[in-house]
């Protein structure tokens with residue numbers, strides 16, 4: 001199948017859509033992004049790259065950074081991480097606080113805000129914020145093979161000034177003893193992770209290690225088992241209270257962010273990034289999901305599709 005043609009067809013179709021969802025406006029710089037942006041990039045297992053639309057324009061990856069933060073934290077403390085974060089879908093909004101009371105400050109999974117804040121706190125167990133932010137930047141640059149990736153300081157600052165819900169989550173978990181460090185330092189670091197700016201091309205490249213059993217161009221980043229497990233968490237928890245529907249419609253591990261990006265992995269086959277800033281009610285890219293649905297329908301890349309030799 002001609003994947004270049006396919007991503008161009010999908011882009012042309014979705015460019016005409018008038019129903020594009022709502023751009024996130026609770027983070028002021030994100031409210032200014034034009035809702036008609038659309039990009040898609042697909043890296044195949046053979047290394048070929050297929051892009052269309054605004055695939056080279058950097059956007060705020062937001063919660064997609066939770067995948068990279070989890071990978072770093074597992075590398076640093078291994079399975080001990082699971083003493084402080086669960087592995088179950090929450091069925092609640094990405095920034096929900098409700099389950100934390102009855103579940104004693106242990107977030108359901110690393111891909112909701114509360115979970116990622118704990119993951120960040122774990123990384124700060126042995127690093128200063130500046131070092132942890134530097135480690136994250138080096139990591140995504142290495143994964144993508146691209147040293148031009150940056151953190152958008154204006155987005156990090158805006159979140160610092162307006163992130164009252166995240167402050168509540170962090171303080172509440174601190175009260176339960178599940179955030180150990182200084183809350184302001186933990187949040188400052190978390191906001192910098194969220195403020196990573198990457199294009200679809202860079203993001204799809206950075207997802208290659210999850211496509212290829214933990215390797216990038218033959219170099220081992222994580223074990224095959226760890227890559228499979230991160231993919232499993234992306235499948236079950238990558239889209240908050242929309243995760244079940246995403247699995248039903250697309251059938252691939254994926255992680256969304258309120259910047260409108262989605263990183264999606266077809267294990268052994270492709271690493272895919274889409275970007276359209278308008279969100280659905282759960283905070284996931286509306287047209288990004290449509291694009292992935294179209295891609296999977298045409299390619300059969302769902303992990304639930306039988307592959308017979």
Ligand SMILES: NC(=O)CC[C@H](N)C(=O)O
Nearest residue numbers: 062063094113194257258
């Ligand atoms: N779902 C998201 O992308 C949320 C990330 C955002 N930085 C927040 O903490 O609210």
